[in-house]
Amino acid sequence: MDxxxxxxxxxxxxxxxxxxxxxxxxxxxxxxxxxxxxxxxxKKLGELGFMGMMxxxxxxxxxxxxxxxxxxxxxxSKIDASASVVVxxxxxxxxxxxxxxxxxxxxxxxxxxxxTGEKIGAFCLSEPEAGSDATSQKTTAxxxxxxxxxxxxxxxxxxxxxxxxxxxxxxxxxxxxxxxxNAFILEKGMEGFEIGPKEQKMGIRGSDTHSLTFNDxxxxxxxxxxxxxxxxxxxxxxxxxxxxxxxxxxxxIAAGAYEMAKAYSKIRKAFGTEIMxxxxxxFKLADMHTSxxxxxxxxxxxxxxxxxxxxxxLSGAMxxxxxxxxxxxxxxxxxxxxxxxxxVKEYHVERLMxxxxxxxxYEGTSEIQKIVISRSILAD
Ligand SMILES: Cc1cc2nc3c(=O)[nH]c(=O)nc-3n(C[C@H](O)[C@H](O)[C@H](O)COP(=O)(O)OP(=O)(O)OC[C@H]3O[C@@H](n4cnc5c(N)ncnc54)[C@H](O)[C@@H]3O)c2cc1C
Numbered sequence: 001m002d003x004x005x006x007x008x009x010x011x012x013x014x015x016x017x018x019x020x021x022x023x024x025x026x027x028x029x030x031x032x033x034x035x036x037x038x039x040x041x042x043k044k045l046g047e048l049g050f051m052g053m054m055x056x057x058x059x060x061x062x063x064x065x066x067x068x069x070x071x072x073x074x075x076x077s078k079i080d081a082s083a084s085v086v087v088x089x090x091x092x093x094x095x096x097x098x099x100x101x102x103x104x105x106x107x108x109x110x111x112x113x114x115x116t117g118e119k120i121g122a123f124c125l126s127e128p129e130a131g132s133d134a135t136s137q138k139t140t141a142x143x144x145x146x147x148x149x150x151x152x153x154x155x156x157x158x159x160x161x162x163x164x165x166x167x168x169x170x171x172x173x174x175x176x177x178x179x180x181x182n183a184f185i186l187e188k189g190m191e192g193f194e195i196g197p198k199e200q201k202m203g204i205r206g207s208d209t210h211s212l213t214f215n216d217x218x219x220x221x222x223x224x225x226x227x228x229x230x231x232x233x234x235x236x237x238x239x240x241x242x243x244x245x246x247x248x249x250x251x252x253i254a255a256g257a258y259e260m261a262k263a264y265s266k267i268r269k270a271f272g273t274e275i276m277x278x279x280x281x282x283f284k285l286a287d288m289h290t291s292x293x294x295x296x297x298x299x300x301x302x303x304x305x306x307x308x309x310x311x312x313x314l315s316g317a318m319x320x321x322x323x324x325x326x327x328x329x330x331x332x333x334x335x336x337x338x339x340x341x342x343x344v345k346e347y348h349v350e351r352l353m354x355x356x357x358x359x360x361x362y363e364g365t366s367e368i369q370k371i372v373i374s375r376s377i378l379a380d
Contacts, residue, residue, distance in 0.1 A: 005071070010067045016075035019048065024080040029345050031082065033208040035198065038083045038163050038206050039115075046117010049231040050076075050087055060115035066241075066303035070248035074299075077252025078259065082206025082353040084252065087194040088113060088245040089158045094121030094167055097183075097238040101226050110165050110185055121360045122163035122210060124154040125235050131155075132170075132368050133179045139214065141170035148172070148184065148224070150217040156362075159209025161195050164188050168214070169235050172228070182231035185223040203354035240313050242363045244302045247319035249329045250359035252326035257334035258288045264338055264347075275337070282283040284337060288330045295323040305380060314376040321369040324359035331356045 005011040031038055039263030045051055053069045062068075069091060076084040098111045130136040140153025143267050151171055157166075166186040173216035186193060223232055242380070263283055265276035275281045285362025302315040331353035333340035342349050360366045 005067075009071055011076055012064070013071040013364060015048065015195060016050070016072040016077075016096050019045065019050075019266060020079040024083055026078065027293065028080045028206070029351070031080075032351050033205075033345070034039065035200070035205045035340075037208045038080065038086070038155065038160070040118065041083055042162075043117055045083070045087060051117035051120075052095045052111070052115025053091055055091075055099045055111060055115045056107075058155055059099065059111040061095065061099065061111075062115075066244060067110075067300065067377050070244060070299050073245055073248035074252040074296075075313070077249040078256030080206065080250055081253050081352070082204045083356075084249050085158055085204055085207045085358075086120065086162075088242065088249060089123055090117075090121050092242045092245040093123035093238050094165065095242055097123070097167060097225070097234065099236075101230070103222070104166075105222060106185060106225070112372060114165060120159050120162050121277040122157050122166045123238070124157050124168045125239075125345050126157070127153060128153045128155050128211075132365055135181075135232065136168060137171045137181060139168070139170040140174075141172050141182055141184060141219070143172060144218075146221055148182075148219045150184065150186070150214040151218055152214050154212040154214075155206040156199070157210055157212055158207055158214060158362075161208045164294070166212070167225070168212075169231050172231075179229045181235075182228065183225040183234045184215075184219050185225065186217065190217050190219070194373060202270065204358050205354075220313075231363060236280045239363055240316055243316040243320040243369075244299065244306060244312065246359055246363045247253035247254075247295075247299045247316065248300065249324040250320070250323035250356065251292065252276050253301050253352050253356050253359065254288070254292050254323070254327040254330040257331045257349050257356075258285070258292055259280070260347070260349055260352075261285065261288065261334040261337040264341075268339070281337060285332050289300040289332055291326045295326045298322050308332040314373060317364070317372040317376075320359070320363070321366050321373065323357070324366060327356035327359050 016348040047139050050060040053064045057063040096113050141148040141150045168184050173183045192215040194213040199209040242350050258319045268275045298319040302319040305312040305315045341347045
């Protein structure tokens with residue numbers, strides 16, 4: 001067993017850390033306040049190769065492993081979880097999905113633009129009545145020979161307004177239940193494709209979340225991903241990998257809050273000494289550090305499983321369940337360590353506390369992760 005990162009991994013981590021500090025940190029408070037999408041920063045992340053890290057180099061991707069991706073996700077999320085969710089959706093849901101299951105034409109046409117950050121992707125599964133229960137899709141795609149006609153509504157779509165390319169899950173045959181679900185590539189601007197207003201959110205406020213409506217949207221047949229009926233499997237496989245990215249996001253949020261709390265404890269004085277010298281504070285930091293380290297091991301193990309052809313459904317679900325709880329616990333404690341300053345925007349930790357909550361909800365809630373985990377451990 002080797003816990004040491006390679007030189008290349010260290011370089012990727014450092015590059016992500018530098019980017020987060022130099023490019024994301026300035027303006028992160030204002031973007032959060034104004035719910036402003038980090039457009040320029042995402043463009044730069046694309047230029048630096050962070051938008052298609054794991055995708056094949058022949059389509060503009062970085063050809064990197066999942067370990068590299070989670071290292072980058074952790075560093076970006078320490079500073080700006082709104083930017084990191086854009087990176088996560090684009091990398092592990094959209095690019096990975098297309099790279100793994102798309103046709104040569106789909107990869108040439110769409111993936112090449114997504115890996116470079118020239119265009120941004122969105123993954124559209126959730127609906128007003130189909131969140132955790134993703135099989136209850138109401139969006140329909142009717143086969144009209146050389147094209148499909150799509151009707152329905154998607155909810156909570158990350159990059160909903162900023163994306164150009166949308167992977168949309170829809171029912172083509174309700175009788176066949178989940179085997180009658182397909183995934184399609186849609187483009188912004190297709191006739192009948194409407195983007196709803198931006199959601200006003202508690203956290204990750206810089207990311208842009210919208211509902212989408214499809215009114216008789218004509219989608220060419222060649223835009224279906226995989227064989228007929230592959231859509232549900234496509235969504236589940238893609239989300240299994242996506243969860244590793246969100247687990248890394250949760251880890252980064254926790255680690256970012258911890259680093260700030262530790263630094264603050266060394267400068268803030270109370271009762272004539274730095275607060276780190278009060279055991280109550282030192283023990284908080286000890287607990288934070290321990291749980292973060294445990295979460296990091298779980299995230300890395302899930303990434304390693306994926307890179308080594310092992311089943312990562314269980315390790316990915318456990319990593320997300322655990323890391324998201326750590327993100328909640330650590331950010332709450334980081335606010336506490338900061339006292340009154342923890343409650344105001346300029347010290348960053350209140351934002352991280354608000355951002356942490358989403359990691360327990362999207363890409364499968366914590367309850368859904370427990371369903372995945374319990375089914376897996378009880379299967380043998
Ligand atoms: C900011 C944000 C961004 C998002 N981005 C995307 C995106 O890009 N693409 C996309 O497709 N979706 C996205 N989502 C949707 C997200 O994945 C769903 O909100 C999530 O899966 C939960 O679905 P729901 O909101 O319908 O909750 P529900 O399914 O209604 O769940 C409500 C509660 O019931 C619990 N519950 C439900 N079923 C069970 C069960 N069987 N056993 C135990 N408990 C259960 C849940 O855990 C939850 O606590 C996003 C959501 C948000 C808030």
